[in-house]
Amino acid sequence: MRRLARTLGPVVMVMALATACGGGGGSDTPSSSGSKDASSSADAGGGDSNADLVIWTDSLKLKGVKKVADDFAAANGITVDVQAISEDLQGAFVTADAAGNGPDVVVGAHDWIGNLVQNGAIDPLNLSPDELSGYNPKAVQATTYDSKLYGVPYGVESLALYRNTDIVPDEPKTLDDAISEGEKAVSAGKAESALNLPVGDLGDAYHMEPILTSMGGYIFKYDPATGYDAKDVGIGGAGSVAAADKISELAKQKVLRTSISSDNSIALFTSGKAAFLVSGPWALADVKDAGFKYAIQPLPGFAGKDAAAPFMGAQAFMVAAHGANKDIAQEFVNNGVNSQDAMQTLYDETQLPPAMTAVADGLTDPDAKVFTDAAADAAPMPALPAMASVWEPLGKAYAAIVAGKDPASTIKAAGDTIRKAIADAG
Numbered sequence: 001m002r003r004l005a006r007t008l009g010p011v012v013m014v015m016a017l018a019t020a021c022g023g024g025g026g027s028d029t030p031s032s033s034g035s036k037d038a039s040s041s042a043d044a045g046g047g048d049s050n051a052d053l054v055i056w057t058d059s060l061k062l063k064g065v066k067k068v069a070d071d072f073a074a075a076n077g078i079t080v081d082v083q084a085i086s087e088d089l090q091g092a093f094v095t096a097d098a099a100g101n102g103p104d105v106v107v108g109a110h111d112w113i114g115n116l117v118q119n120g121a122i123d124p125l126n127l128s129p130d131e132l133s134g135y136n137p138k139a140v141q142a143t144t145y146d147s148k149l150y151g152v153p154y155g156v157e158s159l160a161l162y163r164n165t166d167i168v169p170d171e172p173k174t175l176d177d178a179i180s181e182g183e184k185a186v187s188a189g190k191a192e193s194a195l196n197l198p199v200g201d202l203g204d205a206y207h208m209e210p211i212l213t214s215m216g217g218y219i220f221k222y223d224p225a226t227g228y229d230a231k232d233v234g235i236g237g238a239g240s241v242a243a244a245d246k247i248s249e250l251a252k253q254k255v256l257r258t259s260i261s262s263d264n265s266i267a268l269f270t271s272g273k274a275a276f277l278v279s280g281p282w283a284l285a286d287v288k289d290a291g292f293k294y295a296i297q298p299l300p301g302f303a304g305k306d307a308a309a310p311f312m313g314a315q316a317f318m319v320a321a322h323g324a325n326k327d328i329a330q331e332f333v334n335n336g337v338n339s340q341d342a343m344q345t346l347y348d349e350t351q352l353p354p355a356m357t358a359v360a361d362g363l364t365d366p367d368a369k370v371f372t373d374a375a376a377d378a379a380p381m382p383a384l385p386a387m388a389s390v391w392e393p394l395g396k397a398y399a400a401i402v403a404g405k406d407p408a409s410t411i412k413a414a415g416d417t418i419r420k421a422i423a424d425a426g
Helices: 059-076 089-099 110-118 137-142 175-187 205-214 238-252 265-270 281-289 326-337 340-350 357-361 366-377 385-389 391-402 407-425
Strands: 053-057 080-085 105-109 152-158 160-164 193-196 220-223 227-233 274-279 294-298 311-320
Touching: 053 059, 053 089, 053 326, 059 080, 059 326, 059 340, 080 089, 089 105, 089 110, 105 110, 105 326, 110 137, 110 311, 110 385, 137 152, 137 311, 137 366, 152 326, 152 340, 152 366, 160 281, 160 366, 175 193, 175 274, 193 265, 205 238, 205 391, 227 407, 238 391, 238 407, 265 274, 265 281, 274 281, 281 294, 281 366, 294 366, 311 326, 326 340, 340 357, 385 391, 385 407, 391 407
Parallel strands: 053 080, 053 105, 193 274
Antiparallel strands: 105 311, 152 311, 160 274, 160 294, 220 227
């Protein structure tokens, strides 16, 4: 998602899915003292722990989650065991929960929820609309599935537009303006790339979503009252064809290139080789350390077109369906996590833009404020299991278009592939 889901295999009951998650996926970073670091549920122990409450998270969020859990344990006279899973946290959790040796609580991305519910791996929560009124509505929407809340959101993220102000001093009003100014910088020898938007050899549907939506396209039709409709696939429709044409045009201008991927886009920007970068809050630390002046703004759309709507991701606490201590887990998530003090701690330790509005309103970091605002205007990533049928064919279609394939026929073929995969999955 570098952080959010990019490519997923088919959703299979009680099988591990490879999912990168918005705000911090699995990491090989060693865990902090006092917590286990494991690469699989079998190594982690899960239900075999003697603690009253076992929580699984990833290494990047371990410190913040452990602080909140320790505070809850001290206040309630219980013991907690916070474990970091270094690889495929979602897959490890699904497998371990089904076997009855998983954790009581898992901390992960909201777009896992459809798969976790389908696998019977998580339970609904018990928070009323009034209790949820203090959160970013998009984050609540993201963690709600089939009209039931399955996660308490603590952080949100979305793509934004980074600008090297030493190269381009003025803020662009449209994406066309950004590209134009970037191209001028390339022509003047000030930069090697006008706009770093990851494509890669296999494509990147996540980073392409702003282009798709600004040009009038969509993946699944969305209704505010009922959510996303997996039966209404927009790939192959008029808006997606317009987006494909725009992507082809930008590729011919050398603005979009398969040589720019999620592996190198940030590094090329921080080394001063790109005028603009499309990325999320996970790039912020590297950009700050780069040493040049920069600015961040919500992603603008193309001139005369729709607003760009990148995906919004929410990180959330979820209660395992087969945990050994479900009552304590519900109490922890519904009350221990659901407090301003806990949410402030999570923001302080993870620097992920906060989902709770009281914490967001107190932000003093202007960059964090930009990402909070960007997430509020973004579209929640669909948590439908059907998204597993989307990432790979759509990403490959985008990469093929950038490489020179016919845009209309390529995107229509991708739509046909997606619809068939969804139908075959039942």
